[in-house]
């Protein structure tokens with residue numbers, strides 16, 4: 001790693017941000033060694049996730065300085081040597097857990113990029129949960145090593161510690177990932193994760209603010225009720241927050257959903273601090289983690305819907321010619337038939353096959369053959385009416401559905417298409433395409449498959465008649 005003035009400035013900015021976030025968290029300490037909400041955990045996790053081992057030193061320095069800052073804020077006088085020892089132990093405990101968990105999480109997330117968004121979410125949640133748990137244990141061990149005289153009740157310490165780190169990581173790491181990408185814009189590999197989580201439709205800022213207000217109002221009602229009515233079960237009403245949060249997830253961009261989660265988590269911490277509700281703090285933080293995890297899975301839904309749409313389009317479109325596939329043509333035909341039967345209108349079907357197409361392939365090569373197929377499909381698309389349908393039957397055979405045309409009208413259409421088939425240019429030579437056509441009109445209650453068989457018979461007759469002909473079936 002070469003340290004340029006620019007990278008030095010970036011690392012310094014990161015350390016300053018870490019300390020600022022840390023200061024905000026310790027304001028919400030509700031139990032010795034446990035912040036109600038510990039966003040620096042999210043920042044360290046995000047840093048290792050994106051920067052890998054390059055985050056080791058800056059995270060260590062930030063954690064080291066925060067311990068010294070804590071001693072400075074604390075009125076207890078502790079020797080400088082003791083302060084340094086604690087700072088080193090805490091720094092190590094922090095970087096071991098977050099370095100290991102965050103870097104591994106980053107590795108697995110990058111492997112999954114652009115492929116499976118729900119899988120990326122559970123990788124994030126799994127590693128986030130395990131890393132914060134590891135950080136809790138390594139932190140408590142560091143606490144003991146830093147001052148063996150300190151009486152720590154492990155059983156009452158680990159859960160509030162873990163849940164604070166967990167909330168800080170689950171809720172804040174996604175925001176910090178974006179912040180870190182702003183500090184290190186060259187981390188472009190990661191922008192894909194956010195691009196693919198964009199909701200298809202984004203509402204106005206005002207609508208978003210209204211949703212945020214509803215969320216905050218509901219939180220205020222729960223908090224005040226929990227504080228004023230002597231019923232501990234009321235704290236569980238905080239799970240209702242998942243309703244407005246999911247409303248935001250489904251109707252806003254992922255960025256807004258993430259911002260809303262961060263604001264809610266900050267508001268919960270502030271309310272608990274303001275009303276002195278440390279007894280229910282854990283319930284609120286657990287609820288927040290569950291709401292955040294749900295919200296991330298919810299974000300995958302618009303993304304999956306978009307992917308589905310793309311797959312559906314690929315499924316119904318012929319890759320070469322861009323017209324619809326045989327299967328989709330049949331499905332559309334079934335729908336048209338139902339409508340036309342109701343309206344008592346005729347429907348006709350053409351099937352045509354390019355003449356001596358094999359010779360084109362054999363003489364000029366498959367790419368010229370492909371070009372001929374594309375030209376034929378595009379030309380037919382232009383020659384038919386808006387309500388007509390053209391599809392590829394397979395190979396060099398095409399289908400055209402003609403609603404509101406009876407057999408003689410459809411025959412005339414086939415003659416017109418035959419006449420106007422395109423000419424392709426090969427090595428400066430003009431090569432006119434010709435085709436043979438089979439035409440039928442749907443009979444009452446006739447199934448599409450039966451109609452296709454009749455049209456194919458007519459096509460074969462057109463071929464036998466010498467090609468470049470139109471044959472009809474009665």
Ligand SMILES: Nc1nc2c(ncn2[C@@H]2O[C@H](COP(=O)(O)OP(=O)(O)OP(=O)(O)O)[C@@H](O)[C@H]2O)c(=O)[nH]1
Pocket residue numbers: 320353354355356357358359361365366367368369370373394395396463467
């Ligand atoms: N280039 C290209 N060729 C294809 C494609 N699909 C099928 N073919 C070829 O199209 C040819 C179809 O030939 P046929 O319809 O059996 O016969 P033909 O030479 O057109 O003769 P007639 O239909 O009897 O006039 C075969 O040589 C296939 O290999 C494709 O997507 N691209």
